Amino acid sequence: MKKGILLMVLILALVAGGCANKAQTGAATGATAGALIGALASKNKLTGAAIGAGAGLLLGYVIGNEWDKSDNQKLNHTLENQPSGQTSTWTNPDTGRYYAATPEPAYTGSDNRTYRDVYIETTDADGKPQKVKAKAYRNPDGTWQLVQ
Template sequence: MRYLVVLTLAAMLLAGCTTQKHTVGGAALGGIGGGVIGSQIGKGTGQTAAIIGGTLLGAALGGYVGSYMDRMDEMDRRNMNQTLETKPTGTTSQWHNPDTQTAYAVTPTETYQRDDGRYCREYTTEVQIGGETEKAYGTACRRDDGAWEIIN
């Protein structure tokens, strides 16, 4: 579940809009993840209760993380884009957002050009919220306008 939360947080880091779409998307992803985890617990009605509980808890947690990202400072998006655009593979970029009390560490791990000509980078993201550090992996590709977007 923690991995799902961090993956959601990392994916939302590059988003350019500040609408409520992250709250909804985070809740959806969290609910799916919670339901999957709940399906691995118990049997019969106990398993059903675990699925329902996991889905509700995952949706609440994912929605919280998503709403947090909806309020993300423009500084965080700029730092993420700058990291993917300028940092050599294996070089970590770190920053702390004093408004949200969140610390980020982003490390590009591979750079390549796709068959369609787009440049892409795989990366790891470590996010520290409330003293807890979580890690996620992702891939972003450069758009025609120079901004980076998450593709998975």
């Protein structure tokens, strides 16, 4: 029984390390911590781990999603207001991660949406710099949606 719980916790930890965004990372980390706490605190280890993982998943997703919203708002402001070729920088106060976004000129895609390519520089969880070229389109409500 203990080996099964340990295996589940290790799998969840591996998933947490490979998630694409902060909401997913928060969810996976919360699920891992919740499963471990639930297994240790409950008489029925498997049930405790399952309940703890579910509660941790939800809480971790909510917290991670809030962090995403902060960065998305900064990126949205950059895409809407920053002149092409000029870099906008910010640091997420919750994570300490630094971001630099440099948008390119807007263009109309084959689907008649307005697009902008943007170069985003940040650091990963280990502090290593990362550079990504992304594409975003403007929604009818004026917000921008990253495509890649």
